[in-house]
Amino acid sequence: xxxxxxxxxxxxxxxxxxxxxxxxxxxxxxxxxxxxxxxxxxxxxxxxxxxxxxxxxxxxxxxxxxxxxxxxxxxxxxxxxxxxxxxxxxxxxxxxxxxxxxxxxxxxxxxxxxxxxxxxxxxxxxxxxxxxxxxxxxxxxxxxxxxxxxxxxxxxxxxxxxxxxxxxxxxxxxxxxxxxxxxxxxxxxxxxxxxxxxxxxxxxxxxxxxxxxxxxxxxxxxxxxxxxxxxxxxxxxxxxxxxxxxxxxxxxxxxxxxxxxxxxxxxxxxxxxxxxxxxxxxxxxxxxxxxxxxxxxxxxxxxxxxxxxxxxxxxxxxxxxxxxxxxxxxxxxxxxxxxxxxxxxxxxxxxxxxxxxxxxxxxxxxxxxxxxxxxxxxxxxxxxxxxxxxxxxxxxxxxxxxxxxxxxxxxxxxxxxxxxxxxxxxxxxxxxxxxxxxxxxxxxxxxxxxxxxxxxxxxxxxxxxxxxxxxxxxxxxxxxxxxxxxxxxxxxxxxxxxxxxxxxxxxxxxxxxxxxxxxxxxxxxxxxxxxxxxxxxxxxxxxxxxxxxxxxxxxxxxxxxxxxxxxxxxxxxxxxxxxxxxxxxxxxxxxxxx
Amino acid sequence: xxxxxxxxxxxxxxxxxxxxxxxxxxxxxxxxxxxxxxxxxxxxxxxxxxxxxxxxxxxxxxxxxxxxxxxxxxxxxxxxxxxxxxxxxxxxxxxxxxxxxxxxxxxxxxxxxxxxxxxxxxxxxxxxxxxxxxxxxxxxxxxxxxxxxxxxxxxxxxxxxxxxxx
Numbered sequence: 118x119x120x121x122x123x124x125x126x127x128x129x130x131x132x133x134x135x136x137x138x139x140x141x142x143x144x145x146x147x148x149x150x151x152x153x154x155x156x157x158x159x160x161x162x163x164x165x166x167x168x169x170x171x172x173x174x175x176x177x178x179x180x181x182x183x184x185x186x187x188x189x190x191x192x193x194x195x196x197x198x199x200x201x202x203x204x205x206x207x208x209x210x211x212x213x214x215x216x217x218x219x220x221x222x223x224x225x226x227x228x229x230x231x232x233x234x235x236x237x238x239x240x241x242x243x244x245x246x247x248x249x250x251x252x253x254x255x256x257x258x259x260x261x262x263x264x265x266x267x268x269x270x271x272x273x274x275x276x277x278x279x280x281x282x283x284x285x286x287x288x289x290x291x292x293x294x295x296x297x298x299x300x301x302x303x304x305x306x307x308x309x310x311x312x313x314x315x316x317x318x319x320x321x322x323x324x325x326x327x328x329x330x331x332x333x334x335x336x337x338x339x340x341x342x343x344x345x346x347x348x349x350x351x352x353x354x355x356x357x358x359x360x361x362x363x364x365x366x367x368x369x370x371x372x373x374x375x376x377x378x379x380x381x382x383x384x385x386x387x388x389x390x391x392x393x394x395x396x397x398x399x400x401x402x403x404x405x406x407x408x409x410x411x412x413x414x415x416x417x418x419x420x421x422x423x424x425x426x427x428x429x430x431x432x433x434x435x436x437x438x439x440x441x442x443x444x445x446x447x448x449x450x451x452x453x454x455x456x457x458x459x460x461x462x463x464x465x466x467x468x469x470x471x472x473x474x475x476x477x478x479x480x481x482x483x484x485x486x487x488x489x490x491x492x493x494x495x496x497x498x499x500x501x502x503x504x505x506x507x508x509x510x511x512x513x514x515x516x517x518x519x520x521x522x523x524x525x526x527x528x529x530x531x532x533x534x535x536x537x538x539x540x541x542x543x544x545x546x547x548x549x550x551x552x553x554x555x556x557x558x559x560x561x562x563x564x565x566x567x568x569x570x571x572x573x574x575x576x577x578x579x580x581x582x583x584x585x586x587x588x589x590x591x592x593x594x595x596x597x598x599x600x601x602x603x604x605x606x607x608x609x610x611x612x613x614x615x616x617x618x619x620x621x622x623x624x625x626x627x628x629x630x631x632x633x634x635x636x637x638x639x640x641x642x643x644x645x646x647x648x649x650x651x652x653x654x655x656x657x658x659x660x661x662x663x664x665x666x667x668x669x670x671x672x673x674x675x676x677x678x679x680x681x682x683x684x685x686x687x688x689x690x691x692x693x694x695x696x697x698x699x700x701x702x703x704x705x706x707x708x709x710x711x
Numbered sequence: 712x713x714x715x716x717x718x719x720x721x722x723x724x725x726x727x728x729x730x731x732x733x734x735x736x737x738x739x740x741x742x743x744x745x746x747x748x749x750x751x752x753x754x755x756x757x758x759x760x761x762x763x764x765x766x767x768x769x770x771x772x773x774x775x776x777x778x779x780x781x782x783x784x785x786x787x788x789x790x791x792x793x794x795x796x797x798x799x800x801x802x803x804x805x806x807x808x809x810x811x812x813x814x815x816x817x818x819x820x821x822x823x824x825x826x827x828x829x830x831x832x833x834x835x836x837x838x839x840x841x842x843x844x845x846x847x848x849x850x851x852x853x854x855x856x857x858x859x860x861x862x863x864x865x866x867x868x869x870x871x872x873x874x875x876x877x
Binding site for chain 1: 755758760761762763790794
């Protein structure tokens with residue numbers, strides 16, 4: 118062809134591409150498209166902060182305005198990743214402070230963020246608008262004060278589920294009086310009391326505030342003050358939902374809720390006093406999302422509440438809801454898409470509530486749009502799983518946790534292989550699966566055969582042999598993240614499927630049977646993987662090579678081995694002949710694997 | 712290369728703590744088991760998979776009764792910290808024995824006047840106000856609610872602490 122599109126035209130066309138997958142595909146067409154695309158990618162998603170380095174990213178994408186990044190492996194949520202593992206954001210912030218002066222948005226998940234980082238963010242990015250720290254740790258309220266004080270255009274500050282060292286509530290008072298840009302504030306994870314007058318004033322002067330999630334320390338009596346100043350709220354999280362039972366408090370709260378006509382999401386509800394639940398009834402007709410995981414509301418009250426929420430799409434609730442409550446949910450909420458039921462008493466072997474597999478079956482029968490489930494219970498049967506699978510073939514996320522490890526089908530005492538097999542066979546769009554209960558290699562055969570769209574799989578106390586792991590690695594074409602604990606999977610399957618690991622974001626294995634020798638071999642075979650052995654018993658050299666390692670985290674990377682590991686983590690040596698420094702086309706996939 | 716793995720040679724166990732094989736049936740205590748009071752069930756790390764901050768909010772339980780009161784434990788000279796759940800211990804001697812086990816050291820006898828005299832290491836903790844205190848001075852319940860962090864100090868440094876507090 119003697120002509121081609123002018124760059125400007127192509128750039129305009131590319132600006133309509135939002136998905137990273139599409140942009141990555143475009144980058145692979147030819148070098149000139151790669152060039153044009155990299156100059157106009159403004160939003161970056163880095164699923165594993167160690168898969169690539171700040172230098173490589175900045176060199177390739179010079180005009181970035183929004184960065185989203187994840188650090189620790191998912192199992193860190195359950196204390197399986199030791200303290201000091203890594204995931205430090207500081208090197209990224211330092212590099213971006215120098216190269217991305219127009220950066221506006223930072224979203225981090227499971228990373229270690231220090232006050233120093235927050236201060237650097239606050240001082241380096243003049244147009245900074247959005248800070249989301251999800252399940253992060255390492256910072257204090259002093260860091261938040263710096264953000265509040267220095268970010269003139271701050272729109273969003275969301276600290277969901279982060280561990281913040283709460284030095285004082287005064288950080289909120291650092292928002293200057295002329296800050297009126299706030300759209301979203303989530304401080305639900307904070308412990309101490311913020312200055313209420315400062316909060317009131319802040320809420321009152323931000324007319325675009327759509328999301329306000331308070332912390333437990335904000336008392337119920339004060340809610341009306343806030344809601345009256347922000348009747349336009351769409352998402353609201355209460356503080357402690359308890360007070361002396363007084364008619365004046367009740368009517369104030371009820372009236373305040375009725376004033377907020379745009380409310381779609383509610384959360385908070387610590388320490389619920391049942392008498393105050395009806396005060397929120399006026400909001401129920403419009404509610405699409407309800408998060409009650411901190412609310413010890415018993416089933417009858419939950420039934421009343423839920424029956425008033427016909428538009429409910431997402432419900433997170435404790436198992437106090439019981440089978441009866443889930444039946445009511447199934448009857449009232451035909452728009453339900455996502456259900457999460459958490460255990461009120463997870464460490465008790467005996468059931469404290471009347472919640473069984475039947476509740477989930479009812480919801481699967483009654484809610485035609487159900488596609489995302491997280492369910493904790495104490496008994497399950499193959500029959501129930503098969504029913505659920507047949508009822509909801511469009512299921513996308515299915516996470517089941519039977520509290521007793523290796524619990525069999527309680528009716529037949531058989532493994533739950535056929536039940537989960539039915540899930541993967543019927544639910545052809547399934548992208549995420551977590552399994553529990555008694556499971557043999559057979560279930561993995563089903564998964565390898567049917568779960569072709571599966572991207573994330575979590576396995577615990579399951580399987581009999583390496584065949585199980587082999588089925589998964591060889592059969593699951595779309596697999597990106599695999600996390601395994603306490604399974605008898607060892608060297609054979611891992612080494613036989615070494616190449617597969619480079620097509621995935623990461624593999625976590627703890628308390629399995631992978632030997633130190635196999636880890637070394639794998640690293641030599643696959644230089645574009647970091648094979649990290651985590652072992653708190655001391656260097657693996659002090660034990661036989663055949664000895665299984667405690668924990669193993671393997672991930673693809675173009676950044677080489679990381680240098681910020683604590684003393685109990687070792688990266689296995691790669692083949693000395695293979696240079697790691699060049700950026701291959703593998704890197705195009707690396708940055709932005711959604 | 713991949714020789715037969717000798718499971719017994721390793722310390723890893725599959726299955727639940729206290730069990731010798733992989734159970735294949737649902738373990739419910741039979742009526743005969745109620746002769747002796749059951750030992751407190753050993754918790755498997757990270758199971759069930761609930762995030763640590765999402766504690767039980769049962770109406771019957773107060774905040775203090777939540778499972779798990781984890782504090783970090785550092786030892787002078789050690790490269791990394793540990794974390795323990797103080798709720799699992801029923802008193803100071805239980806806690807100190809566990810610390811001695813975990814860090815392979817000896818702590819010695821506590822006396823109100825002289826602290827942990829004669830031992831290489833002494834346990835200290837950071838309380839709610841951020842002050843460094845010697846372990847053992849206050850009643851156990853008060854310690855449990857005020858201890859934010861534990862630090863195993865070298866004996867020499869700790870003796871300074873003991874004399875400063877008395």
